[in-house]
Amino acid sequence: MPxxxxxxxxxxxxxxxxxxxxxxxxxxxxxxxxxAVSEIRPLRTEELLSEPGMQVDALDGVEQKTTTTVAMDxxxxxxxxxxxxxxxxxxxxxxxxxxxxxxxxxxxxAVVMADTRRLADCFPSxxxxxxxxxxxxxxxxxxxxxxxxxxxxVRAALDIDPGVPVVLCDARQRSSSRDVLVTLVxxxxxxxxxxxxxxxx
Amino acid sequence: MTHEDRRLDRDxxxxxxxxALTGGRTRPAGESIDLLALVASTEAGSVGDxxxxxEYLEVIRxxxxxxxxxxxxxxxxxxxxVVRILLSDxxxxxxxxxxQPGSKRLAxxxxxxxxxxxxxxx
Numbered sequence: 303m304p305x306x307x308x309x310x311x312x313x314x315x316x317x318x319x320x321x322x323x324x325x326x327x328x329x330x331x332x333x334x335x336x337x338a339v340s341e342i343r344p345l346r347t348e349e350l351l352s353e354p355g356m357q358v359d360a361l362d363g364v365e366q367k368t369t370t371t372v373a374m375d376x377x378x379x380x381x382x383x384x385x386x387x388x389x390x391x392x393x394x395x396x397x398x399x400x401x402x403x404x405x406x407x408x409x410x411x412a413v414v415m416a417d418t419r420r421l422a423d424c425f426p427s428x429x430x431x432x433x434x435x436x437x438x439x440x441x442x443x444x445x446x447x448x449x450x451x452x453x454x455x456v457r458a459a460l461d462i463d464p465g466v467p468v469v470l471c472d473a474r475q476r477s478s479s480r481d482v483l484v485t486l487v488x489x490x491x492x493x494x495x496x497x498x499x500x501x502x503x
Numbered sequence: 504m505t506h507e508d509r510r511l512d513r514d515x516x517x518x519x520x521x522x523a524l525t526g527g528r529t530r531p532a533g534e535s536i537d538l539l540a541l542v543a544s545t546e547a548g549s550v551g552d553x554x555x556x557x558e559y560l561e562v563i564r565x566x567x568x569x570x571x572x573x574x575x576x577x578x579x580x581x582x583x584x585v586v587r588i589l590l591s592d593x594x595x596x597x598x599x600x601x602x603q604p605g606s607k608r609l610a611x612x613x614x615x616x617x618x619x620x621x622x623x624x625x
Contacts, residue, residue: 318614319539319541319571319604320614320618321538321539339625343577344577345573345576345577345583346576346580346581346582346583347582347583347584348582348583348584348585371582376573376577378574379622379625381617381618381621381622382617382621385614385617385618385621387618387622388539388571388573390538390573404538405538407537408537408539408604410615476625480622480623480625483622484619484622484623487615487618487619487622488619490615491612491615491616491619494610494612494615495612
């Protein structure tokens with residue numbers, strides 16, 4: 303961490319930023335949800351396709367074979383002038399896991415988008431957030447034509463903790479997507495309050 | 504999976520040119536830079552040096568008001584890794600300062616209640 307002092311000015315003018323991840327399988331509605339509640343923009347990141355054991359820090363010159371970019375969904379909601387919420391739509395495929403640790407670092411929590419026609423697609427995300435102890439909610443995106451399931455049925459199928467909220471949503475609707483985020487923030491508040499009861503400091 | 508397979512992904516594309524900016528380096532020097540770290544131009548940066556790379560000048564211009572690394576990368580339309588290398592170089596030269604986001608705020612239920620209330624009004 304930077305030493306206090308040289309960045310004092312930034313402390314006074316900078317807004318508080320809160321990070322929320324939106325995960326889930328391909329086509330489960332991550333982009334739709336981020337776009338419904340925020341001004342969505344692409345954010346590019348790189349994937350290093352290095353051979354195992356290769357010294358990636360010592361690349362000579364530009365190795366065009368070793369890098370490709372990956373586009374993430376990036377949304378911003380200005381809550382107040384001094385409080386900004388950032389949404390990151392994380393690529394759900396296994397090969398993008400290298401990004402997850404960084405994205406999860408310091409995040410408030412995550413929304414896992416689930417499509418009941420391909421429920422297994424969200425297993426890796428659920429596993430990841432459970433293992434990491436990051437608060438998350440499951441948002442079942444109700445696609446037209448897909449059979450409706452009760453949230454409890456989805457919970458049972460995913461085998462998640464009874465405390466984890468499972469909500470139905472229509473990611474195309476701003477109000478519905480907003481409610482998912484509210485559910486996540488309230489869930490995080492509950493978890494923090496529980497922690498404080500257990501370990502008062 | 505072969506390199507060729509991976510390069511055919513619909514989200515993927517080559518990033519040769521941006522790394523020309525970084526002299527081929529793929530990792531920033533010094534302390535790691537968080538996605539939501541705030542970047543601000545310093546007085547030294549604002550004085551301006553006509554001999555600076557255009558990307559440096561653009562970062563200095565954009566960060567007169569503090570900006571997060573993610574916002575900056577998106578606005579510059581450059582990959583995050585490239586932006587981080589630019590920023591670490593610029594920090595070394597004293598053109599910018601970078602403040603990592605605090606973690607205490609996440610544990611403050613009052614701030615989170617404000618967030619929930621504000622979201623409900625969206």
